[in-house]
Amino acid sequence: MVFVEIVFVGLPIDRDEVEEALAVAFELDGEITGAGSGMGYCHLDLEIAEGSDATAVLERLRAVLSELGVADDATLDVSE
Template identity: 65%
Template sequence: MFVEIVLTGLPIDRDEAEDALEAALGPDGGVTGAGSGMGRCHLDVEIEAAALDPVLALDRLRAVLAELGVEACAMLNVSD
C-alpha cells in the first residue's frame, strides 16, 4: 500500500515527522520519498500489505501524526 501524506503549514521539521513515521512502522514499511515547496511538503510511505492490515496501518499513521500535533495539517492519499 502506498500513502502520500501531504502536510500544509507543518509546524515542525519535516525530518522529525519522517523519523517518527519510520519508527512507528518498523519493519512493516517506511518513508520512501519526500519533498517540499510552495508552503507544503509530502512524505511518501510504502507499507507491506502482507505484513500489516491496511486499516491498522492507516490508524498507526494517524496516531503518529496526532502525537506530533500535526494531524490537522495532514491529508492522506491512499493507493494500492
Template identity: 55%
Template sequence: MSQITGAGYGMGGCRLDLEIGAGLAPGPAAKRLRAVLTDLGIEECATVNVSD
C-alpha cells in the first residue's frame, strides 16, 4: 500500500510526501503519479523527486 506521509506549503509552492508500498516498483508508481498530475493539469509545474 502507498500512503501520504507528509505535506506542506509556503511562498514557493507546496510539497506532498508519498511513500510507495514495498510491493510496488518505483518506476511504474512514478509514471502513474505523473499521469495523475497531468489529469489535474499541473504536471508542467510539478517536480517529482524519487529517493530511497
C-alpha cells in the first residue's frame, strides 16, 4: 500500500476543492483517509490501493495538483 501525505503551505484555493479533485482522480484505486489544517498550512492523506505502481500514482497526483494550480504549494511525503 502507498500512503501520501500532501502538505500545503499558503494554499490559494479551498482544501475541499483539492480533496474533491483527488477523490475523483483516485476513485477506483485510492481514497482520502485524513485531512487537517493549522496555522498557514493544511494537509491531506491519500491512501493508494495495494499493488498500485507508486511512480504512476505520483505522476497522476502531480497532474491533478498542476491542473488545480497548487503543485508549487504542495510537498509530498510518500511511504509504503
